[in-house]
Amino acid sequence: MHILVTGGAGYIGSHAVVQLQQAGHTVTVLDNLCNSAEEALLRVARITGTAPGFVLGDVRDRQLLDELFADNRFDAVMHFAALKAVGESVRQPLRYFENNVGGTISLCQAMERAGVFRMVFSSSATVYGDPESVPIPETAPMGEPTNPYGRSKRMVEQVLTELPRADERWSVALLRYFNPVGAHESGLIGEDPQDIPNNLVPYIAQVAIGRLEQLSVFGSDYPTGDGTGVRDYIHVDDLVDGHLRALEVIRERPGVQVWNLGTGRGYSVLEMIRAFEQVSGREIPYRLSPRRAGDIAACWADPEKAGRELGWQARHGLERMMADTWRWQSRNPEGYRKG
Secondary structure (H helix, E strand, C coil): CEEEEECCCCHHHHHHHHHHHHCCCEEEEEECCCCCCHHHHHHHHHHHCCCCEEEECCCCCHHHHHHHHHHCCCCEEEECCCCCCHHHHHHCHHHHHHHHHHHHHHHHHHHHHHCCCEEEEEEEHHHHCCCCCCCECCCCCCCCCCCHHHHHHHHHHHHHHHHHHHCCCCEEEEEEECEEECCCCCCCCCCCCCCCCCCHHHHHHHHHHCCCCCEEEECCCCCCCCCCCEECEEEHHHHHHHHHHHHHHHHHCCEEEEEEECCCCCEEHHHHHHHHHHHHCCCCCEEEECCCCCCCCEECECCHHHHHHHCCCCCCCHHHHHHHHHHHHHHCCCHHHCC
């Protein structure tokens, strides 16, 4: 198949391009490079032996989208393009709604005009809000997300759910991520925030490599085992494997399908710090700070449905996640900008 990957130069998107090409698919990437680097795609070519097509542009650019779909016969879209920083979304809600929701609507309109009706969407466990209990199954009620980022993902899910109701040609997979971490085993591609990292593991890695002085642990008084927040961390390669399996299922199954992608186990912030120290041999200095707006105490997945319907399960444990992260960061101290 020929797959359009929006946000394909980003962290998860670039790993998806690798696996799609290794599976024999043709890939075209659309990315505005606002939080990614074209260098990632050059390295994808080194890993796979094939350079994906690349179009520099934004999913909100309606003219560009129409030209892109007119010039290519896409079979499906993997939609990763989005702003994703929880804290930033609290400060800039309109930017997040305009980009994440508005961009998806523009993309779907272009797909409809071009007769392309298959989409795998990068959603988030934040759509569950502050869950009543864990682990969280797909049947859990859609809560009130605690930040605009989560609300934007919930809005997009609502938009995409309406499409097959109006037109039965649509086949949509909503993949609710928990916390992607890790990097490709080659050390060539990984997570490379262009500013101070908003996510825990790249922040730890940058402290370990010396780019940042210390880690701030936001919240030490949560009702958890050690008082710090607990999350379900999943290796990015396992996450992407779920996308490819979902892509195959929606080829034959119209409507909207929802799957959690997580390991089914939660780790606290302090457990993650200790795991990274063990793998890297570096001490991670940290300070305890007040809770961050929009965060919740604990969140981990019930991945049983993905196992049953996709034949999928996470294969990589915490040690592998940390080892691959450290390999990427230690070989690329400045990310894609140097090395």
